[in-house]
Amino acid sequence: MEAFVKLDGLVAPLDRANVDTDAIIPKQFLKSIRRTGFGKYLFDEWRYMDQGQPDMDVTHRPRNPDFVLNQDRYAGATILLTQDNFGCGSSREHAPWALLDYGFRCIVAKGFADIFYNNCFKNGILPVVLPTKVVDDLMGQVKKHAGYRLMVDLPAQTITTPGGETIRFEVDAFRKGCLVDGLDDIGLTLRHAADIQAYEERRRAEAPWLFAGQTR
Amino acid sequence: MSATNKTLFDKIWDAHVVRADGDMALLYIDRHLVHEVTSPQAFEGLRIAHRAPRRAEFTFAVPDHNVPTTGRALGIGIADPVSRLQVETLDGNCAEFGITEFRMDDPRQGIVHVIAPEQGIVLPGMTIVCGDSHTATHGAMGALAFGIGTSEVEHVLATQCLMQTKPKNMRVTVGGALSPGVTAKDIVLAIIGQIGTAGGTGYVIEFAGSAIMDLSMEGRMTVCNMAIEAGARAGMIAVDERTIDYVEGRPYSPQGADWDKASAWWRTLHTDAGAEFDAEVHLDAAAIPPQVTWGTSPEMVTGIDGKVPDPARESDPVRRTSIEHALKYMGLVANTPMREITVDRVFIGSCTNGRIEDLRAAAAVAQGRKVAKGVNAMVVPGSGLVKEQAEAEGLHRIFIDAGFEWRDPGCSMCLAMNADQLAPGERCAATSNRNFEGRQGKGGRTHLVSPAMAAAAAVTGRFTDVRELAK
Ligand code: SF4
Numbered sequence: 001m002e003a004f005v006k007l008d009g010l011v012a013p014l015d016r017a018n019v020d021t022d023a024i025i026p027k028q029f030l031k032s033i034r035r036t037g038f039g040k041y042l043f044d045e046w047r048y049m050d051q052g053q054p055d056m057d058v059t060h061r062p063r064n065p066d067f068v069l070n071q072d073r074y075a076g077a078t079i080l081l082t083q084d085n086f087g088c089g090s091s092r093e094h095a096p097w098a099l100l101d102y103g104f105r106c107i108v109a110k111g112f113a114d115i116f117y118n119n120c121f122k123n124g125i126l127p128v129v130l131p132t133k134v135v136d137d138l139m140g141q142v143k144k145h146a147g148y149r150l151m152v153d154l155p156a157q158t159i160t161t162p163g164g165e166t167i168r169f170e171v172d173a174f175r176k177g178c179l180v181d182g183l184d185d186i187g188l189t190l191r192h193a194a195d196i197q198a199y200e201e202r203r204r205a206e207a208p209w210l211f212a213g214q215t216r
Numbered sequence: 217m218s219a220t221n222k223t224l225f226d227k228i229w230d231a232h233v234v235r236a237d238g239d240m241a242l243l244y245i246d247r248h249l250v251h252e253v254t255s256p257q258a259f260e261g262l263r264i265a266h267r268a269p270r271r272a273e274f275t276f277a278v279p280d281h282n283v284p285t286t287g288r289a290l291g292i293g294i295a296d297p298v299s300r301l302q303v304e305t306l307d308g309n310c311a312e313f314g315i316t317e318f319r320m321d322d323p324r325q326g327i328v329h330v331i332a333p334e335q336g337i338v339l340p341g342m343t344i345v346c347g348d349s350h351t352a353t354h355g356a357m358g359a360l361a362f363g364i365g366t367s368e369v370e371h372v373l374a375t376q377c378l379m380q381t382k383p384k385n386m387r388v389t390v391g392g393a394l395s396p397g398v399t400a401k402d403i404v405l406a407i408i409g410q411i412g413t414a415g416g417t418g419y420v421i422e423f424a425g426s427a428i429m430d431l432s433m434e435g436r437m438t439v440c441n442m443a444i445e446a447g448a449r450a451g452m453i454a455v456d457e458r459t460i461d462y463v464e465g466r467p468y469s470p471q472g473a474d475w476d477k478a479s480a481w482w483r484t485l486h487t488d489a490g491a492e493f494d495a496e497v498h499l500d501a502a503a504i505p506p507q508v509t510w511g512t513s514p515e516m517v518t519g520i521d522g523k524v525p526d527p528a529r530e531s532d533p534v535r536r537t538s539i540e541h542a543l544k545y546m547g548l549v550a551n552t553p554m555r556e557i558t559v560d561r562v563f564i565g566s567c568t569n570g571r572i573e574d575l576r577a578a579a580a581v582a583q584g585r586k587v588a589k590g591v592n593a594m595v596v597p598g599s600g601l602v603k604e605q606a607e608a609e610g611l612h613r614i615f616i617d618a619g620f621e622w623r624d625p626g627c628s629m630c631l632a633m634n635a636d637q638l639a640p641g642e643r644c645a646a647t648s649n650r651n652f653e654g655r656q657g658k659g660g661r662t663h664l665v666s667p668a669m670a671a672a673a674a675v676t677g678r679f680t681d682v683r684e685l686a687k
Contacts, residue, residue: 173239
């Protein structure tokens with residue numbers, strides 16, 4: 001996983017609440033057995049006018065001019081600013097894969113759905129929750145000023161606006177550490193193999209049926 | 217919360233903590249369910265890192281999302297090569313890593329959340345995960361069950377554990393008794409209507425109260441299934457004698473001395489009197505009418521006597537825009553009575569409502585009636601065993617005589633990854649759990665209802681109060 005330390009990025013606004021993972025990456029693309037290549041189908045049903053299919057060449061597909069990411073001023077954005085309950089619905093990790101593959105490294109919202117929030121950290125994306133009023137302010141600024149950027153500093157847990165205002169955000173220490181160091185969680189857990197072993201032995205004595213597990 | 221007065225959730229959580237690290241706990245996972253869509257990249261990750269599953273025997277797999285629902289008895293495979301590759305990849309991974317799989321031609325195959333309880337793979341008190349948000353279903357057994365992403369699927373395969381922060385406790389109490397014709401699905405839609413799709417974010421919800429405990433195990437699974445639609449990490453229901461009766465004698469459930477020991481522990485799996493919750497919600501079952509969603513989020517729901525809302529009356533600007541978006545997508549006009557909305561398609565099935573009791577409820581309405589002209593209606597049993605049981609009871613004859621299609625088991629039009637899809641603009645009464653834009657096909661319009669209400673819509677061609685069809 002790519003580490004996340006600081007990011008100075010162009011911001012794109014997605015001014016909708018309850019954006020679900022079906023919208024982030026529609027199901028037909030979930031048939032892929034790879035982790036990459038989802039970026040061109042990110043928000044497929046909103047972004048294109050035709051019906052998207054896996055492995056489709058997107059260069060000549062008709063774009064929806066009303067969809068925000070199709071506006072030139074947001075090309076190259078790495079920070080997505082959005083409303084509450086972003087990433088609700090299906091647990092598909094294809095959603096953060098698609099956002100990452102498109103280029104987003106940070107998502108700022110009023111709130112996230114739990115599974116999506118967690119999936120972001122596993123993929124080097126930083127999800128930031130900010131209060132309603134702060135997001136509403138930023139939303140206004142981004143729409144008003146072309147080329148609006150934010151400076152995200154994860155170790156310091158701050159976001160700095162172009163005007164120099166510093167906004168603090170919360171993130172739990174464990175997740176922050178993994179993201180800053182780009183750590184592989186599995187490797188971390190395997191360091192506790194002896195604890196896992198001890199737990200299994202204790203549990204086997206307490207609840208042997210869990211380990212019997214054979215069909216009759 | 218005092219140490220002696222624990223919630224159901226606390227009891228199960230505490231029994232599974234391998235070690236605690238500040239806010240994080242390393243949680244032991246008893247059973248891991250796997251399907252073809254969210255697992256290939258996890259197995260690939262294991263291969264790349266040269267890791268083996270820690271306990272392959274605790275993992276069970278089944279293909280369900282991509283499988284066709286017609287022609288299976290004839291041995292016709294998957295026509296779409298991309299879908300086929302995904303199912304074959306699962307078969308190959310399970311064979312390589314020594315994981316039990318119920319393959320497409322196995323009579324026990326079906327939707328992962330239907331077959332796991334059916335087989336006794338998931339049991340009270342367990343921690344259960346699956347790379348699928350509707351894993352919440354298994355909380356009905358008095359278990360802690362939640363959906364995870366693919367990275368975590370790989371993590372569980374490699375370590376049989378997950379790093380988790382402990383969610384908060386919420387209790388939703390549904391008191392009183394349901395009126396006839398009102399079902400588990402209506403309860404859970406009413407709850408989501410009340411607390412919203414983010415209302416449960418950060419919580420595990422325990423569903424309690426007389427109306428919940430009066431439900432069959434199938435009904436409890438329907439309620440817990442949609443806990444995720446309220447944003448909750450998991451839903452769960454206390455163990456009672458009904459739970460224990462349901463579990464007894466299933467292929468993977470314990471026997472003999474193991475059974476005695478297990479069931480004694482299971483009988484302690486309920487919230488102690490005096491235990492405290494971080495949040496409490498109350499509903500009165502008697503006040504819940506049959507529910508129908510009108511929008512593109514499960515919280516956009518009303519009773520059958522309700523109307524499509526008017527965005528002009530919404531003061532909150534974000535909500536107003538959401539309603540406007542939804543009405544445009546759904547092709548609905550503000551203030552239209554729900555009963556005047558006609559349907560093109562009806563889908564009865566999914567992990568929410570594809571169990572035997574659901575098919576019985578739908579068949580009771582379909583019996584002696586005909587699917588309305590111009591409506592296409594299909595019934596997709598949740599598993600091969602549900603299908604067998606329904607056929608043994610003659611339910612398939614009732615459906616077929618009424619003009620419903622009788623299909624083979626799978627997720628089908630719940631998410632339309634296989635050939636079963638809505639065409640743009642088609643309107644569907646569905647017993648599944650998500651009415652998101654494009655969920656059942658690009659441009660498709662989904663209204664979530666109970667199985668009885670779906671059957672009522674099929675035979676009348678519009679949303680109808682099923683209580684009026686009762687003989
Ligand atoms: S039936 Fe629908 S919700 Fe359930 S597992 Fe299948 S796709 Fe997911």
